[in-house]
Amino acid sequence: MPETILWNFTPENTEKAGAVLRQGGLVAIPTETVYGLAANAFDGEAASRIYAAKGRPSDNPLIVHIASLDQLPALVTEVPEAAYRLAERFWPGPLSIILPRSDKIPDQVSGGLDTVAIRMPAHPAAAAVIRAAGVPLAAPSANLSGSPSPTTAQHVARDLWGRIDGILDGGACEVGVESTVLTLVGDVPRVLRPGGVSVEQLREVLGNVEVDQAVLHRLEPDRTAASPGMKYKHYSPRTRVIIVKGGFAAFQKFVGNKKDCAALCFDCEGEQLDIPFIEVGREHDGAAQAHLLFDALRRVDELGVSTVYARCPDTQGVGLAVVNRLLRAAAFTVVDLDGAAVIGLTGPTGAGKSTVAELLQKKHAFAWIDADQTARGVTETGSPLLPVLAGQFGEDILDESGALLRSRLAERAFSSPEKTALLNRLTHPAVTAKISDEIARLSAAGSKAVVVDAAALFESGIDKLCSFTAVVSASEPVRLKRVMARDGIDEESAGLRMKAQLSAAEYEKRADVIVRNEPPFDLAAETEEIYKRYKELTENE
Ligand code: TXA
């Protein structure tokens, strides 16, 4: 374990940091975007230590930082004219340009790719350290892999103290999100990661610029990422983050009905809410939001709630980078308050929730999602969740073709309450995100309301996506008979199955509407209570 030194940014300390870097050490340095964890870009072994310190997958390449344009030609096999035009306009600054790499760049830096990303940072401390080191510096963001990028020396210290040789403290980073990553390899320049330089600005210089599909959309399983960093979960607090699209009035109403949650909202909005909040800049000011975002994401876990609802910024200018980072923090879970109303439907087994969902579908044309089926989908072969589960529960939960052996996983996961909780913590966010995709699809296809039928609505957190929730309820003897008849099982097995769920009282306590499905209640009339609630909700809008 190295002894980490914290240096203030002075000429003397800059020289010291430069010397450590020349000798193959690791130093965190401030840049205008975020803090970077630097090493000599020509030293493959030093670069390997970066991956180890961050816990970063080694196929994710590093950006090489230079202090002047004359350092560029040695790093790449050719410098297209477009690169010079971009450098002229945006360097030093928050733009990384991908070019074909020269053989001076070790494999460890390029993650095995035949290209390399180059950037000239604008922060005076970064430029001074590169000069002091006398070599270009390979530097990813100076955070532990998976956590938000650091925008202060304190953030770096929290993640990497004892794992690196030094931290040069240059104060808070101005831009706050990482550089724009643009590739010039290929026919049309393409943004792989939006950042401090906006797509609009790039188009002013280059004309045609594409934005990679992965910037705003989840990668489909098995599709290779143009930028390896895009495929990893990023920027995530432990608290679940859900992005909420729509106006502030609708947001206020939506969170007003929720417990155990907080808001990530725009300036002047927090005090109008009755829940804890963090404000992240003015509504249409992408630059201000970018500056505050990562610090906010680091503080989210201090709010003491299970879910934080984030107002969705617009994608103009640097706003695109803010939305891109938020989507990753939220694992792409989005609620659209301008879209279909979402009704969470649950209840203990045998109460008849599917019957209720069907009634709503027939009578009111509500769409219907079977969450159990969706849940099975997240563990399909090729799903990014499978390697994560294999890492935790053993590689042998997958067969040779990579398919999940469900019973083996179940055996391992249900062997202790801790392991069951771990399985849930890993799978529930993926299920919720997928349900949010299905809701968006049904909403885009014209559904005015979507019923999400989920036995574990509350346990899985799917209720967090819903405008309101309803429970279908029936007394225990009635349910017992129904389960025995439906599944052809004896009283004992039916009883066991019922015991594994929340108690009926627990369901009723948590739900907004209760639908009684047993005599003397009339199920059609009871179900209309859900419709009435939906009407109330949508009418006074
Ligand atoms: O602002 C920034 O860019 C900061 C500061 C320290 O300069 N650095 C930074 O580095 O954010 P890092 O490693 O956290 O992110 C680099 C991103 C990753 O998503 C990586 O996959 C991508 O750039 N990248 C780097 N080289 C690439 C290449 N040759 N081809 C495709 N993507 C590349």
Ligand code: MG
């Ligand atoms: Mg990073």
